[in-house]
Amino acid sequence: EGVGCQEFTLIKLRVLEPFPKNLKEFEGKPVHLVAATLRPETMYGQTNCWVHPDIEYIAFETKSNDIFICTKRSARNMAYQEFTKDIGSCNTLKELTGQDLLGAALKAPLSFYSKIYTLPMLTIREDKGTGVVTSVPSDSPDDFAALNDLKKKPALRAKYFLSDDMVLPFEPIPIINVPGFGNLSASVICEKLKINSQNDREKLQEAKEMVYLKGFYDGIMEIGEFKGKKVQDIKKLLQKQLLATNQAVLYYE
Numbered sequence: 530e531g532v533g534c535q536e537f538t539l540i541k542l543r544v545l546e547p548f549p550k551n552l553k554e555f556e557g558k559p560v561h562l563v564a565a566t567l568r569p570e571t572m573y574g575q576t577n578c579w580v581h582p583d584i585e586y587i588a589f590e591t592k593s594n595d596i597f598i599c600t601k602r603s604a605r606n607m608a609y610q611e612f613t614k615d616i617g618s619c620n621t622l623k624e625l626t627g628q629d630l631l632g633a634a635l636k637a638p639l640s641f642y643s644k645i646y647t648l649p650m651l652t653i654r655e656d657k658g659t660g661v662v663t664s665v666p667s668d669s670p671d672d673f674a675a676l677n678d679l680k681k682k683p684a685l686r687a688k689y690f691l692s693d694d695m696v697l698p699f700e701p702i703p704i705i706n707v708p709g710f711g712n713l714s715a716s717v718i719c720e721k722l723k724i725n726s727q728n729d730r731e732k733l734q735e736a737k738e739m740v741y742l743k744g745f746y747d748g749i750m751e752i753g754e755f756k757g758k759k760v761q762d763i764k765k766l767l768q769k770q771l772l773a774t775n776q777a778v779l780y781y782e
């Protein structure tokens with residue numbers, strides 16, 4: 530990590546009206562939280578989007594007049610990857626904190642849910658991807674543990690001014706069958722390893738190692754137009770479709 534070049538698919542999560550207070554000035558415009566993922570084939574299972582409440586984000590305008598929200602660091606990288614009108618300049622429209630984004634309603638490409646919400650994850654790193662992570666609790670142990678924390682702890686929801694309807698109705702969706710773990714692999718592994726919160730870092734690392742490669746090599750799609758096909762055979766195809774329909778862009782770091 531830190532060297533070489535990793536390709537991320539940036540998923541465009543469109544902010545829906547009514548915009549949160551600190552985005553009101555952009556209402557009516559195509560504003561997107563852009564989430565970096567390595568798993569575009571899991572987008573059917575999105576239940577929410579994660580930001581870190583205390584990280585700083587910016588809103589900037591792309592050359593196709595979209596407004597993207599991500600960390601300043603990633604926006605700078607994007608400015609050198611032809612995302613903006615002037616190479617190297619990211620045309621910052623506004624500085625924000627994660628806190629400002631919490632509770633924002635979003636339209637997420639391919640998601641089973643037509644509207645999802647922006648929620649806090651305290652383990653998001655400032656120095657990776659865009660600082661925005663889309664949540665797929667069926668297949669990501671980190672996402673499963675963090676969503677469960679919010680579901681189990683009313684005080685945690687209250688602390689971030691989140692209403693119950695932004696959290697409680699969102700159940701993991703079975704989207705990929707991983708032999709040995711079934712079609713809700715992240716919840717199965719979190720239960721098996723007795724993971725109690727997003728802060729169980731060591732156990733979560735172990736959980737990820739156990740399901741990640743297996744999901745990639747042996748996973749079978751259970752939903753969508755590639756139902757019945759192997760994940761490794763359709764991952765690129767699905768990514769291409771998201772790019773062609775302007776629901777995602779490629780980002781390198």
Ligand code: A2H
Pocket residue numbers: 535565566567568571652653654655656657658659660661662663664665668669670672737
């Ligand atoms: B993945 P790698 Cl279903 N901080 O997307 C913490 N985590 C971040 C991040 C950040 N700044 N930026 C991206 N990520 C997450 C889907 C997914 C992911 C599934 C299963 C596993 C998985 C849905 N969340 O990642 O260290 C994003 O979550 C397992 C590692 O560069 C991204 O892909 O390998 C992944 O971590 C990139 O992490």
